[in-house]
Amino acid sequence: MGAMERHIGIEQELFLVDVEGAPADRADEFLARCREMEEQVSSLRRERLKKLERETEKA
Numbered sequence: 001m002g003a004m005e006r007h008i009g010i011e012q013e014l015f016l017v018d019v020e021g022a023p024a025d026r027a028d029e030f031l032a033r034c035r036e037m038e039e040q041v042s043s044l045r046r047e048r049l050k051k052l053e054r055e056t057e058k059a
Contacts, residue, residue, distance in 0.1 A: 016024045
């Protein structure tokens with residue numbers, strides 16, 4: 001495949017490795033931590049939006 005034929009897709013492969021560079025079977029743990037972080041960020045966004053709505057109502 002030439003450089004002009006390459007396409008960037010949404011999918012990306014991710015390989016988790018240990019400190020020595022050997023493949024690690026910890027993808028489920030990694031994804032769970034990503035989901036936890038996403039939920040925390042979403043929660044903060046909801047809180048900020050509510051705060052902005054209250055401030056807008058007061059104005």
